[in-house]
Amino acid sequence: MAINFSDKVLITNPTSYHLGRIVICAGILVVLAGVITHFIGEDVLLPPMAWCAIGVPTIIIGVVFRQSGLTRN
DSSP, X not given: OOXXXXXXXXXXXXXXXXXXXXXXXXXXXXXXXXXXXXHHTOOBSBOHHHHHHHHHHHXXXXXXXXXXXXXXX
């Protein structure tokens, strides 16, 4: 199945699209906090793997929100 790059993508729900972008950024920051705490070697509120275990699903939720705001034309 080939991807047609001439298709236009429209933002049909800007609130959902921008909320998704914000949630993706928040998830990346949470994963980054886990990586930093891993290299520091200290548990800051949570162990490093717990930070990553929270951050990755947050990124996935953000992608779902972002995609729900788009429509392929």
